[in-house]
Amino acid sequence: MQLDGYLESHYRYFPAELFQTYVLYKRELFEEEYKKLFCKYPDCIVVEENDFHSDFLEIVNKVDTKYILFGVDDVAYFDSVDLGLIDETFDSYPDDIFGFSLRCGQNILESGKDEINDIAVRGQTIHRVNWVLGQTATTRYPFELCATIYRTPLIQEIISSTQNNNPIFKRLFTPGSLLIRVLGKVTSVRSILKFFGYFYSPNTVESWNCRWCQHNSGKLPNYLYFQKICASAI
Numbered sequence: 001m002q003l004d005g006y007l008e009s010h011y012r013y014f015p016a017e018l019f020q021t022y023v024l025y026k027r028e029l030f031e032e033e034y035k036k037l038f039c040k041y042p043d044c045i046v047v048e049e050n051d052f053h054s055d056f057l058e059i060v061n062k063v064d065t066k067y068i069l070f071g072v073d074d075v076a077y078f079d080s081v082d083l084g085l086i087d088e089t090f091d092s093y094p095d096d097i098f099g100f101s102l103r104c105g106q107n108i109l110e111s112g113k114d115e116i117n118d119i120a121v122r123g124q125t126i127h128r129v130n131w132v133l134g135q136t137a138t139t140r141y142p143f144e145l146c147a148t149i150y151r152t153p154l155i156q157e158i159i160s161s162t163q164n165n166n167p168i169f170k171r172l173f174t175p176g177s178l179l180i181r182v183l184g185k186v187t188s189v190r191s192i193l194k195f196f197g198y199f200y201s202p203n204t205v206e207s208w209n210c211r212w213c214q215h216n217s218g219k220l221p222n223y224l225y226f227q228k229i230c231a232s233a234i
Helices: 002-014 029-041 052-062 085-090 152-161 167-173 178-183 190-196 201-214
Strands: 024-027 047-048 066-070 076-077 096-100 116-121 124-130 148-151 222-225 230-234
Touching: 002 029, 002 066, 002 076, 052 152, 052 201, 052 222, 066 085, 066 152, 085 096, 085 116, 085 124, 148 152, 152 201, 167 178, 167 190, 178 190
Parallel strands: 024 047, 096 222
Antiparallel strands: 066 148, 076 230, 096 148, 116 124, 124 222
16 A cells, blocks of 8 residues: 555656656565556566565666666655756756755755755756755755665665675675575574675665765765655655
8 A cells, every 4th residue: 555655646746757667575465465556557667575685786786767766665755846957956066966855845944953055957946955964864864765866876886885895795695695594593694784784674775875875975975955845754
């Protein structure tokens, strides 16, 4: 039901022909319901989760769109921003835009805690906030799976940087590897995966990559741009 609501709201406000939509899902108890849902949205590329880490990386690495917009099924859209305007914003400010947020709006402006800069793009007012100096839970959390549009190469670079890319470690310690499956029978493997940076769930892919961005802010663009809030978590 939540995924249906997310997709319905997403396609209501953002044209389906401009998106490649991948759905990574865990079947669990609702196989028949998922089948009905995916028939309703035939443009979606559906991936049944086998190993979240590997499945997620495969999708991110083969995406051929200019931008990535993550989504989670407890979010709903209630408004939109002109995608052409967002594209022009990225092109006009390539060196300092980390992402274009659809979850920031008057709530940020009214908090009074962050300095908001206004700029004009195509005659429209766009706001930006320095996430490195962020004073609220929203503004200092730049990498998220909710409603921010990012350049695809930047996301691929961040995710690659958070992991240990030693080929031996990747073979031995990634989620789903034989060693991890064996260790999982006798102990919790989360601390091992965390040590090597190998996320294993949506929560860890978000929180660990966000933490890496916060600790390596000097390597990344400093600003989140936004115009108005367009989505809400339910």
